[in-house]
Amino acid sequence: MDILSPQLLYFLETILFATVLSMHLVKKNFVIISLYSLQSFIISILLFSATLREASLLLLGVAVATFFIKVIVAPYFFFRLIKKIRLHFLVSTYLNGPLILIVLALLTTFSHSQYFKPLTILAPGNENALLLTVGMIFISVFLIINRKGALSQMVGVLSLENAIVSFAFLAGLEQAPGPQLGIIFEIALWVVIATVFASMIYQQFGSLNVAAMVELKED
Amino acid sequence: MLAVSSQLAYFVSLMLFSIGAVGSLIVMKRNTLANIWGNTFAVFGSIVGLVSAVAVLFGSGFSFSFETSLPFLSLSVHVDKLSAFFIFVISLIAAVASVYGIGYVKQYYGKYNIGALGFFYNAFIAGMIMVVSAQHALFFLVVWEIMSLASYFLVIFENNESSHVRAGTLYFVMTHIGTAFITLAFLLLYSATGSFDFAMIKENSAGITPFMKDAIFILALIGFGTKAGIIPLHIWLPSAHPAAPTHISALMSGVMIKTGIYMFIRLFVEVLPNTPLWWGIVVLIIGAVSSLLGVLYAITEHDIKKLLAYHSIENIGIILLGLGSSLIFLAFDMKSLATLGLVASLFHIFNHATFKALLFLAAGSVISKTHTRNMEDYGGLIKLMPQTALFFLIGAMAISALPPFNGFFSEWMTFQSLFAGIRSADTSVQWAFILAAGSLAFTGGLAAACFVKTFGIIFLARPRSEHAKSAHESSVTLRFGMAVLALLTLAIGLSAGPIAVTLSKVAGDLNAFAGQPPAFAADWSAITLVDNFASVSGLLIFAMLTAFIFIVFFAVSIFTKNRKVHIGRTWDCGTNLDSRMEITATGFSRSLINIFRGVLKPTKQVTIEYRDEHMRYFHVTKTVEFGIRDIYQNYFYELIQLLVAKISEQMRRMQSGNVNVYVAYIIVALITLLVIMK
Numbered sequence: 048m049d050i051l052s053p054q055l056l057y058f059l060e061t062i063l064f065a066t067v068l069s070m071h072l073v074k075k076n077f078v079i080i081s082l083y084s085l086q087s088f089i090i091s092i093l094l095f096s097a098t099l100r101e102a103s104l105l106l107l108g109v110a111v112a113t114f115f116i117k118v119i120v121a122p123y124f125f126f127r128l129i130k131k132i133r134l135h136f137l138v139s140t141y142l143n144g145p146l147i148l149i150v151l152a153l154l155t156t157f158s159h160s161q162y163f164k165p166l167t168i169l170a171p172g173n174e175n176a177l178l179l180t181v182g183m184i185f186i187s188v189f190l191i192i193n194r195k196g197a198l199s200q201m202v203g204v205l206s207l208e209n210a211i212v213s214f215a216f217l218a219g220l221e222q223a224p225g226p227q228l229g230i231i232f233e234i235a236l237w238v239v240i241a242t243v244f245a246s247m248i249y250q251q252f253g254s255l256n257v258a259a260m261v262e263l264k265e266d
Numbered sequence: 267m268l269a270v271s272s273q274l275a276y277f278v279s280l281m282l283f284s285i286g287a288v289g290s291l292i293v294m295k296r297n298t299l300a301n302i303w304g305n306t307f308a309v310f311g312s313i314v315g316l317v318s319a320v321a322v323l324f325g326s327g328f329s330f331s332f333e334t335s336l337p338f339l340s341l342s343v344h345v346d347k348l349s350a351f352f353i354f355v356i357s358l359i360a361a362v363a364s365v366y367g368i369g370y371v372k373q374y375y376g377k378y379n380i381g382a383l384g385f386f387y388n389a390f391i392a393g394m395i396m397v398v399s400a401q402h403a404l405f406f407l408v409v410w411e412i413m414s415l416a417s418y419f420l421v422i423f424e425n426n427e428s429s430h431v432r433a434g435t436l437y438f439v440m441t442h443i444g445t446a447f448i449t450l451a452f453l454l455l456y457s458a459t460g461s462f463d464f465a466m467i468k469e470n471s472a473g474i475t476p477f478m479k480d481a482i483f484i485l486a487l488i489g490f491g492t493k494a495g496i497i498p499l500h501i502w503l504p505s506a507h508p509a510a511p512t513h514i515s516a517l518m519s520g521v522m523i524k525t526g527i528y529m530f531i532r533l534f535v536e537v538l539p540n541t542p543l544w545w546g547i548v549v550l551i552i553g554a555v556s557s558l559l560g561v562l563y564a565i566t567e568h569d570i571k572k573l574l575a576y577h578s579i580e581n582i583g584i585i586l587l588g589l590g591s592s593l594i595f596l597a598f599d600m601k602s603l604a605t606l607g608l609v610a611s612l613f614h615i616f617n618h619a620t621f622k623a624l625l626f627l628a629a630g631s632v633i634s635k636t637h638t639r640n641m642e643d644y645g646g647l648i649k650l651m652p653q654t655a656l657f658f659l660i661g662a663m664a665i666s667a668l669p670p671f672n673g674f675f676s677e678w679m680t681f682q683s684l685f686a687g688i689r690s691a692d693t694s695v696q697w698a699f700i701l702a703a704g705s706l707a708f709t710g711g712l713a714a715a716c717f718v719k720t721f722g723i724i725f726l727a728r729p730r731s732e733h734a735k736s737a738h739e740s741s742v743t744l745r746f747g748m749a750v751l752a753l754l755t756l757a758i759g760l761s762a763g764p765i766a767v768t769l770s771k772v773a774g775d776l777n778a779f780a781g782q783p784p785a786f787a788a789d790w791s792a793i794t795l796v797d798n799f800a801s802v803s804g805l806l807i808f809a810m811l812t813a814f815i816f817i818v819f820f821a822v823s824i825f826t827k828n829r830k831v832h833i834g835r836t837w838d839c840g841t842n843l844d845s846r847m848e849i850t851a852t853g854f855s856r857s858l859i860n861i862f863r864g865v866l867k868p869t870k871q872v873t874i875e876y877r878d879e880h881m882r883y884f885h886v887t888k889t890v891e892f893g894i895r896d897i898y899q900n901y902f903y904e905l906i907q908l909l910v911a912k913i914s915e916q917m918r919r920m921q922s923g924n925v926n927v928y929v930a931y932i933i934v935a936l937i938t939l940l941v942i943m944k
Contacts, residue, residue, distance in 0.1 A: 141926065157937070162940055162941065185933070188929060188933050189933075191925075191926065191929050192926045192927075192929050192930045192933070193926070194926075195926070200925070200926075257924060257925060257926065
């Protein structure tokens, strides 16, 4: 039973795309984590629909694990980190607001250009949704590049992972439940380690701004 | 039958070198045994190599291919007459140098690892032989590297001397820059023809576009020119050749640099036919510049081995004059004259190998007794080392192109080739031939002047150091090596005609020259240009010189037989005669340096120590230091170094330590690849 029609799927992909765009525009760390949480929730819906389509208990386990790790555990750790180090506002980016908008427009255009048209044969009927996920991949990478704050970069990495999962879902490149569970487990570990590491970095440098971390560099 | 025996001899020769190399390492703890083992197997390997080469030169060639499990790599060997000629030269000089080495290496006992020397020495000779017989570009690169690395370890053999290690490092860097260019040239050949096999490349050469041919020419010219030591890629040569033990210097200077010339001929004449005119002009100009500047720098040197190394640059220039004129004639489809140019070039390769090896061995003989390479510390050695002096004199006369020794005949043929260019070539290229002929004339005169200085400073007058005073004649093995080469320089000169005929057959074996007789006729009596423009007879010159010497000798004897001989002290204004009154190498060369000061950029630094710093009337000491500014270092290599340093500085900025930037690099690289590969 397929509960996702192409229209609904496109709608969900549009929300995913909007979340990653919004991550570039919002100023508060709390909001960016919430956006990631929303993004992950939609990914869980996509995986749950696959469970119903395949009628597989293992896939249900994957969807539940994804929901638990990405929608509850990861945001929980990030909120705790924000609270612990009082990092409520995002401070700086390398590019200013107008330039960010220009780059976002360029990346979106590029993802819909002729270079990616051949990919659309992977998802007949969902071509536009697939190209949105490509754009989402680029914009997530751009989030990692443009933000100076380590927390935003972490969210950028997780958003990139969500974009890849979304792309795989649309293109029919999903892995078997075993590897998917492995990936979810790795993400859980990564979130724990990354937040602990960020906390240690803060203790060392008094900031999570990577531009301020110059003492470990060679002259 | 002859072909089978030549192939067998070729592989037996390589096997003997392998046994010599490995065996030297096995017995390395026993110096004498390691020395005798390494050099004896090198002698036998070289003699068998000579047999193989002669069989091909006077018979037919052979090919052999052994496929490997590695993709693209095939151990292909093809020995035609051109390869055989080079194998002959390599084996001949290696055989003599190895006999010399048995005696010469004794001075290193207890100081350095003789087993390692034997290993690298045999690997070096085997590498050179395989270089001139490799038929597959990748196999060629492998054996080229064997030759280069073995020679590098031989250059730094005396690794307690920091100058030798520095020379080795420079050689290592330069030779690998050259290899990079060679690799690029081979990759271009592969991309154009789809094969690394030289025969296949030749077959498919019609598909190579003119632009790509020109690019390959430039890359190969730089790559092989670095090994050949053409100016301005020569900077490694004057320091690396002298650093190696002398018999290896003889091989490096006499033979190894010719492997670069071999590949010039193989690529520019054989593999890439239909030579464009400008290739020949470029080679001719490089030859003219290298020969003239090589001899000018030699004149300024007082280190005997460095001086000889600079003369190698000069002689590579002379060889390129012949090759350049041959390429120009080929471009005009004048194959008879092109053969003349190539024969002149090959003949000079052979001659330079013999007389340069002779000069290095004689220099080594002097150095082993005086323990210095500085010519200012020699003097009067003709009385103490008369045989070495004679051998050096013969080598000096040969390199100065004085008849009846061999250098004269190859330079004569080179001149004829250039004169033919002036007479026959298009007016648009006559200027290049005129320039080249003028340069060669200058070079000959300056080389003679340089060796007047060298012989005079080393062997005449009085000893100028304690070591020179106590010098004595070298051991039998050293003298044997020199004697063989001295006889060869004379014998080659006397048999110049038959040798020229043999070399014309070597040239005729190449497709580019096939079907056309050379522009000269030669036999034992003379070499004559077919248009009767010029003719030379080695035997006649020898007979006339011998008769002249006898007549003078008898005339002097007759006219002075009743004259009383009074022996007295040389009058020198009432003071005692000592070595400080002799002209020095510096003094001799200073006038020549002043003439060419525009090119040589001499420097003079005067340091005076005064008795009273304020009054400055009376000197305690006054030191004058003359030098030559290294224009290549100052105006070429330092500029490149500066440029590379600037680029490196910019590149370093890329490594910011910022993760954002690294991610940006990744995404930019991915997008770029995506756009390019679409």
